[in-house]
Amino acid sequence: MPDLLTHLQHDLKNWASNAHNQGWLTERAVRSIDSTTTATPGALFDKPNRPMVVGFFGGTGVGKSTLMNRFAGEAVAKASAERPTSREITIYVHDSVSVAQLPDEFPMQRMRTKTHANNQYRSVMWIDMPDFDSVEQSNRELVAHWLPHIDVVIYVVSPDRYKDDNGWRLLLEHGTQHAWLFVINHWDRGDDRQRDDFLNMLQSAGLQNPHLFCTDCSDSQNKPRDEFETFRDTINALADQQIIEQLESRGVVQRVKQIRSVSDNLRTQFGTADLTESLNPLWLSHWQQTTGELTDSVEWKVPALASLYADQEKGLLGHLYTRIRGRQTDTDVKSDTRGGIDNLIDDTFFDRINESVDDFAQQATQHGVPIRAIQAPLDAIKPHLRDRAHSTMEMAIEQSIAVPGTAMQRRLHRALGWLCWLLPLAAVGWVGFRIVNVFRLGANDPAAYLSSNFAIHSGLLMGLAWLVPTILFIKLKPSREKAAARGIRAGIVHLCEQVDQQVQGAVQQLNDHRRKHIAELDNIMAVGVRVDDDAQLPAALQRMLIQEVPDLPVAGVRATTHS
Template sequence: MSDFLESRQRALSDWTDKAIDAGWLHAQARDELAAVVVANPGDLFEIGQRPLVAGLFGGTGVGKSTLLNRLAREPVARASAERPTSRDITVYVHRSVNVDRLPEELPLARMRTSLHQRAEYRNVLWVDMPDFDSIESSHRELVDLWLPHLDVVLYVVSPDRYRDDRGWRLLLEHGNRHAWLFVFNHWDRGHPEQIDDFRQLLRSAGLDDPMIFRCDNAETGRDDDFAELENTLQSLAETSLIESLDRHGVFQRLDSLHAVSVPWVRPLEHTGEAGLALWEEHWRGSTANLDAESRWKIPAIALRHAPHRQSLLSRWWPRRLPGVPNIALPGADETTSAPAATTSPDASTLIDAAALQRVDESIERFGYRLAEETGLPHAAVRRHLAPLSTSLPGELERLAALELNAALAAPGSRWQRLLHRMLSLLALLLPLAALTWVAVRVIAAFNAGADDPNAYLGSNFAVNGVLMILLAWLIPTFLAWRARPSLERAAALGLEQGLKAATDRVDVTVRAALADMSTEAAELASEYRALWDGRSEPDGGDVPERLKRLLMRQTLGSPVHATG
């Protein structure tokens, strides 16, 4: 059973390391886990049959060693009026029991072993401990080291010591890890009301019907419960009861591991929705600011991208609309990229260094808010969001440049571009037609002039002809010039679209990072839950009736697996 506990502890420790490395857990979690006492009686023996480990526990001078000597019927432990008397652990055990497998943390130098051959205690290993309330701190340390290894704690009190504070604290602290028997020593000086009072106290601690044995070790002849105590201990030393106690102890220790670790898992659950809702709200505010800060730059940047209007006469049939500058795309291969940029990409779009910094700061601020408002560990949040500050800038610049290039490559609406082309065509065809007509008239007049000199054309025709050709060119050219789509407006539109595309991309990327974070957290949480799968504490029905009286109430049907 303790191997099972050990493997669970190791698995939990691996999980903890993983969660710490991923930033989901603070580094102190390792220490918190290490501080959970998982030592148990099974650690003292080889796997298989083992005796019941019963320890005498109590304040100084309550008569623990005297009681052990009485049980052993021989002076195995030093008992005296000197305070404190016992400085070391006395182990009283049957010769047949192998106690070689002591855990490293138990100091062998501070243990005396007394072997016996008494058949009635064959299955009980007695441990006489020093006083827990000693002025000697080493006594308390020894008690703390041995206590987890006890199946049954015989809490020994005396008439003047049963309300002891420290003993009470230890009882509440370790209550659910052991079976408890209570010995009211010095009964020769005790009063029945004290027993009732003590019983009442134990009830309030969670033991409904505690077993209290009155013992008069001075053997003054007063009626006591020593024989009953002996019988009870011998009956508890049955293999099935020891196994049951063993199982109970292991589950209680698992419960402690669970109790210390379960709060770590809470932030891992439901990370998704809270994060998304907060991001939506946060990014709405950030885009509004970014928009307000960027919009005023549009006219100036657009003007830089629009070439100065060419003169009316410079071109009348552009193969390509004039002056479309290709913005170099960030990240594009130099050799394959579009013709060299007329301006640097940084200044060409609204996504300049300042805007990128704003975005970066906004994501960083969001990380802090997320951690603060949802309780998510900031280290984990940062691990998922931080890479965006390297991957996003290039991508945003590229997107903005792409949108601007696209807008500049096709300025104006389709109809506007068609009208411009038709007018440009007319500006070519109409003067040609006028010229042809004038030429035909000139040739015809020249032919007729051979017979009739009056047939030659006069200066009036010359003036009118020139005027007609001029008008045939001027009117459509002027209209085509007017109808030409504005590159400045196209640039402004492209800049706006670039800004929107960039902010949309930030939104999508952060959402993806949050989704990744959420998946990672959910996987960790489910790995944690899997650690406790198949673990169920014996409920009240599984604990033998004889043991129930000795166990603290809250340990039965503990809420351990409800949360696991």
């Protein structure tokens, strides 16, 4: 069983550090796992049949060591008026019991073991601890190390110090982890009001009918109000093998519950809703705005770049002209357009995109996504946004130039192209027909004659048949510059779509990670621990258990004396 707790804690820690590396958990959240306890009393022993571990716990001078000595019937632990007296753990155990190797953090030099042969206490291992509220830090640490190894904590107070803040806080913190017995020692100085008051306090902490003993360990011979005998009988009655096993398994269940409550807390860091559902609409409205801004920001550069593309097509005369002027070659024009694209989608353009992506990451934190978790996948896409931007723009422009104008314009232009040679050909055909006809008629009729008028009109007809469609063909040609401008705008839209896709991909990846972490956590926490209902336990034991500690303000209890 203790192995189960160690593995559980170990798996949970590995899982948490992985989630931390991916930005889901803070360092502090990962450290919260360390606050869970895996130690159990059973871990102290080699054999399954072990004694019940009973520990005296309380402030300095309340009489813990004196009580233990009284049980032992000899001075096992050092008890005196010096404060604090005990600086070490004193174990009083039957010599038939073998205590296993103690955990490394246990300072052996601060542990004294006294064995005995008293069969009355064969099934009890007594532990006297230093005071928990000691001025000495090491005393407090020693108590903290040992506490998880104790089945039954005997919470000792004195009539003047039962409202101690520190002890009460510990009781509330560890309440469900142990079984509790309560002793008001120094009862030679106590009165029943204090007993009732203390009982009320215990009830408010979740103990309905606690075992509370008032003991008088003074040197006085006459102790009519001393309940030590009943106290001893109760402990001996509890030290039964079956109860010890019940206590052990309950202890494990409580520790699993504690680990589970920490893991539940860690789980809340991953949110409850599907991230794609909450983040995608957020991103889309955010990006729509940025797309508008980006398009507006480059609009003024579009005509200049479009005219560079228009320059690429100058026709024969244009080329001749530029050659003669020795100005531009085709390669010059190409490098001009390349530079033009770079100028259009420059550093400022991409900085604006990155800034918008970062803004979105910030907004996502309002949906419960840790900033580190979302920032990492978004940062990863940033370099790729720039990678293919240039070729995307070029392709969009080339595509637009390839189909300039509207479909109607293109059809008309193509028809004019046909007319450019069909009409002159028809004119030539008609003129040719007239010439051949006159020539044929000339064989019989010498008067058949084509005047110079015919020559002039034929020339004019053929000229016009060529000129008119040709001029219209040139004039109605769809503008390459306009097509380039349209392509540039389409390219910007493509770039924005690429960013959109990449960010949505990152959100999807984030959501997949989230689901994976949650599934792994559920898998780790699906440990099968049989939970015995505390109501099934013997009545005497039930009286010692706290099911759930109510949310009590510790500050309400003062570390002062009761008046």
